[in-house]
Amino acid sequence: MDPDFSQLDEFLEDSGVDGYAFHDDDSNSDLYYLAGFDAPDPFFAVYTPAQTGVLVSPLEYGRASKAARADVVARHSDYDLQTKREEYGPRAAKERVLAEFVADLGCESLAVGERFPVGTADALRNHEITVEPDEDNVVEDIRATKTEAEIEHVREAQRANEAAMARAEELIRGADREDGVLVRDDGQPLTSEYVRQEIEIELLRHGCALDDTIVAGGAQAADAHERGSGPLPADDPVVVDIFPRSKDSKYHSDMTRTFANGDPSDAHRERYAVTRAAFEAALDAIEPGVTGEAVNQAVIDVFDDHGYPNVFADPDTESGFIHSTGHGVGLDVHEMPAVSQGGDELHAGNVITIEPGLYEPGEGGVRIEDIVVVTEDGYENLTDYEIALTD
Numbered sequence: 001m002d003p004d005f006s007q008l009d010e011f012l013e014d015s016g017v018d019g020y021a022f023h024d025d026d027s028n029s030d031l032y033y034l035a036g037f038d039a040p041d042p043f044f045a046v047y048t049p050a051q052t053g054v055l056v057s058p059l060e061y062g063r064a065s066k067a068a069r070a071d072v073v074a075r076h077s078d079y080d081l082q083t084k085r086e087e088y089g090p091r092a093a094k095e096r097v098l099a100e101f102v103a104d105l106g107c108e109s110l111a112v113g114e115r116f117p118v119g120t121a122d123a124l125r126n127h128e129i130t131v132e133p134d135e136d137n138v139v140e141d142i143r144a145t146k147t148e149a150e151i152e153h154v155r156e157a158q159r160a161n162e163a164a165m166a167r168a169e170e171l172i173r174g175a176d177r178e179d180g181v182l183v184r185d186d187g188q189p190l191t192s193e194y195v196r197q198e199i200e201i202e203l204l205r206h207g208c209a210l211d212d213t214i215v216a217g218g219a220q221a222a223d224a225h226e227r228g229s230g231p232l233p234a235d236d237p238v239v240v241d242i243f244p245r246s247k248d249s250k251y252h253s254d255m256t257r258t259f260a261n262g263d264p265s266d267a268h269r270e271r272y273a274v275t276r277a278a279f280e281a282a283l284d285a286i287e288p289g290v291t292g293e294a295v296n297q298a299v300i301d302v303f304d305d306h307g308y309p310n311v312f313a314d315p316d317t318e319s320g321f322i323h324s325t326g327h328g329v330g331l332d333v334h335e336m337p338a339v340s341q342g343g344d345e346l347h348a349g350n351v352i353t354i355e356p357g358l359y360e361p362g363e364g365g366v367r368i369e370d371i372v373v374v375t376e377d378g379y380e381n382l383t384d385y386e387i388a389l390t391d
Contacts, residue, residue, distance in 0.1 A: 018107040019048040029331035030139040036069030099127035144336040145349040153251035160206030177234035192228030214241035221365040235262035256369035271358040278302035278356040292343020296325040326353035
């Protein structure tokens with residue numbers, strides 16, 4: 001099922017412009033969402049309520065003709081690029097091709113997102129095409145509400161995530177302890193790098209990819225985005241955060257667990273128990289109509305009740321709760337809606353993470369994260385993985 005672009009149609013009508021344009025590569029998820037096609041090199045795309053068109057190089061024309069969700073697929077050569085180069089020079093020729101393509105789609109004015117190249121905007125303006133910035137991020141807002149097909153893509157990526165997490169847990173919980181570090185069966189220290197490698201291999205077996213993940217133990221885990229390096233410590237919690245992308249659907253999932261092999265300190269155990277309570281409080285708060293800010297506040301309230309600082313009350317704190325409760329997940333691992341201070345109203349179809357954590361510099365940290373979809377009467381947890389610090 002194709003996405004519903006009625007909201008984009010309303011935006012164009014309200015803005016008084018004819019179409020919405022992109023000039024970018026496969027790093028732009030808004031472009032892929034709109035055109036159903038991506039490429040490693042930048043290409044041009046325009047959406048109008050009547051039709052969508054993409055303008056690509058000859059290299060991408062065959063693939064775009066088959067894969068793009070577009071009514072018009074054109075090549076630069078369709079607009080006599082070579083002849084224009086000889087007459088006007090390379091840069092002016094490209095400008096003319098873009099302007100003619102836009103005109104063929106019936107557009108005299110375009111809205112563009114914040115990533116749209118200034119040079120391309122100026123080139124279009126040179127040919128009397130109005131280019132207006134979209135300050136509302138309308139395509140990103142549309143993407144925040146997932147279709148059933150999109151939710152299923154996230155669910156499938158999450159199953160791969162859970163297989164990779166199981167492999168990480170097997171390595172961490174099954175390791176021996178020697179001289180304060182975890183040790184593999186072959187007598188070598190169990191390192192963050194080794195666990196990360198095994199995670200990535202398992203993800204590949206399940207059709208997903210991830211260039212990096214977080215496997216951080218001991219004091220390293222006090223930095224929430226520290227990837228982790230070296231031997232993993234015995235007794236101290238190890239934070240494992242996995243956020244793979246499906247090679248097929250291009251959708252992500254996201255999950256974090258914290259494992260300890262040995263006997264964690266009372267302080268670590270308390271941080272874990274309080275984080276679990278905050279996690280449950282956030283889940284209890286989720287329903288359509290509630291704001292992301294309110295869900296975030298439910299977490300803050302639990303931490304406040306137990307005397308832990310938070311970054312919203314003290315922006316300079318390096319301990320306690322130092323990040324927001326969650327974020328949207330889809331074609332990007334971080335997208336709208338925000339589950340944080342200032343987070344907007346949640347709607348059925350939003351796919352979000354819930355990931356409270358507590359951190360103490362010099363000691364370590366804990367984090368628990370599930371991925372859920374907001375439903376008409378609450379939420380559905382897409383995660384099926386046990387939460388436990390120790391065996």
